[in-house]
Amino acid sequence: MQNRNNLLHPLTVLLGKTNSTTEEQETETSSLNNIPEFTPDVSSTSSFELVDARDTRLGRDSPFDFGKRVLKDDEEVWNHNAWDNVEWGEEQIKAAEEKIQKQYENPVPEFDKNLYNSNPSRYWDIFYKNNRENFFKDRKWLQVEFPSLYEATKPDAGPKTIFEIGCGAGNTFFPILNENENEQLKIVAADFAPRAVELVKESEQFNPKYGHATVWDLANTEGQLPDGIEPHSVDIAVMIFVFSALSPEQWETAMDNLHKIMKPGGQILFRDYGRYDLAQVRFKKNRLLDDNFYVRGDGTRVYFFTEQELREIFTKKYFVEDQIGTDRRLLVNRKRQLKMYRVWLQAVFKVPELEVKENSS
Numbered sequence: 056m057q058n059r060n061n062l063l064h065p066l067t068v069l070l071g072k073t074n075s076t077t078e079e080q081e082t083e084t085s086s087l088n089n090i091p092e093f094t095p096d097v098s099s100t101s102s103f104e105l106v107d108a109r110d111t112r113l114g115r116d117s118p119f120d121f122g123k124r125v126l127k128d129d130e131e132v133w134n135h136n137a138w139d140n141v142e143w144g145e146e147q148i149k150a151a152e153e154k155i156q157k158q159y160e161n162p163v164p165e166f167d168k169n170l171y172n173s174n175p176s177r178y179w180d181i182f183y184k185n186n187r188e189n190f191f192k193d194r195k196w197l198q199v200e201f202p203s204l205y206e207a208t209k210p211d212a213g214p215k216t217i218f219e220i221g222c223g224a225g226n227t228f229f230p231i232l233n234e235n236e237n238e239q240l241k242i243v244a245a246d247f248a249p250r251a252v253e254l255v256k257e258s259e260q261f262n263p264k265y266g267h268a269t270v271w272d273l274a275n276t277e278g279q280l281p282d283g284i285e286p287h288s289v290d291i292a293v294m295i296f297v298f299s300a301l302s303p304e305q306w307e308t309a310m311d312n313l314h315k316i317m318k319p320g321g322q323i324l325f326r327d328y329g330r331y332d333l334a335q336v337r338f339k340k341n342r343l344l345d346d347n348f349y350v351r352g353d354g355t356r357v358y359f360f361t362e363q364e365l366r367e368i369f370t371k372k373y374f375v376e377d378q379i380g381t382d383r384r385l386l387v388n389r390k391r392q393l394k395m396y397r398v399w400l401q402a403v404f405k406v407p408e409l410e411v412k413e414n415s416s
């Protein structure tokens with residue numbers, strides 16, 4: 056019989072009998088095989104927030120440089136909390152692959168799989184019900200990595216529409232809104248979890264003059280557009296740790312929906328989990344839904360991408376690659392002498408300009 060100690064039954068989660076946050080709970084309950092619990096300074100954040108809590112890049116590096124604190128001598132590893140651009144050797148990749156291979160021995164049972172996949176917004180909604188307190192950190196690194204976002208907030212930027220997909224509690228939305236000096240900016244935040252949208256709307260930072268928040272499913276199969284967004288009207292779409300919540304079967308529909316709202320010449324700003332990230336390799340029994348696709352203890356799902364996959368998904372039909380980069384960082388808990396290898400992907404995709412038809416007069 057499978058060991059289900061660390062897995063909350065999908066119905067338990069749906070009935071709200073847990074107030075788990077996503078990753079912290081896993082770290083507390085599972086034996087981690089060298090993969091540490093989060094340290095106190097980040098314990099109030101979920102793993103997708105870890106990037107913010109430790110970010111040391113602000114104001115130092117150009118976009119897509121991913122920081123410059125490079126570890127040259129292994130003996131120095133404990134001298135700082137974080138190291139950038141960490142090289143992975145063959146041994147390390149092999150170790151990650153072995154851990155992932157073990158996950159196949161105990162995947163999520165078929166019945167539970169169907170529950171998790173049939174109504175993913177329910178689990179996220181419960182997540183926001185259980186985590187109403189704003190434990191997210193605002194994303195100051197956005198200014199560094201995606202400067203176009205802030206250019207759109209300048210007084211003379213002209214009419215611009217920014218659309219954030221999977222806005223959660225508004226940790227990207229609010230920093231942009233608060234920065235805004237552009238009278239012609241419209242910024243729309245969408246999430247398929249109604250409680251997330253409520254959190255955004257109820258915030259004292261919410262400013263309806265420029266901002267709008269709405270419930271919308273990026274992967275809806277009816278091709279519905281978000282409230283407040285006209286077809287082909289979005290200059291900048293922001294997708295931060297949202298695409299990983301989709302199952303691979305939903306990727307194509309999501310691309311179709313995205314294409315319907317993007318303006319020719321617009322851009323998509325992307326950041327999400329990369330293959331072999333700490334969060335992936337530490338998953339234990341009964342979490343594997345599909346290749347590189349998992350369910351967390353609270354029923355929310357997560358995929359871990361490679362650059363090539365991302366490239367194929369976005370450029371197959373509609374968009375053009377501008378930049379794709381892998382951010383490999385080593386986070387260090389000096390007190391406990393623990394090392395945590397994080398992998399994130401960051402990308403910018405462009406929407407082709409409309410083709411000018413010759414002899415169209």
Ligand SMILES: C[S@@+](CC[C@H](N)C(=O)[O-])C[C@H]1O[C@@H](n2cnc3c(N)ncnc32)[C@H](O)[C@@H]1O
Pocket residue numbers: 103179180191220221222223224225226227245246247248251271272273274294295296297300301
């Ligand atoms: C990991 S959280 C990230 C939240 C926010 N982008 C941030 O970085 O703080 C993923 C968010 O995406 C939302 N989400 C997941 N799948 C979605 C979908 N198909 N359509 C819209 N939102 C979705 C979830 O409800 C959740 O708020």
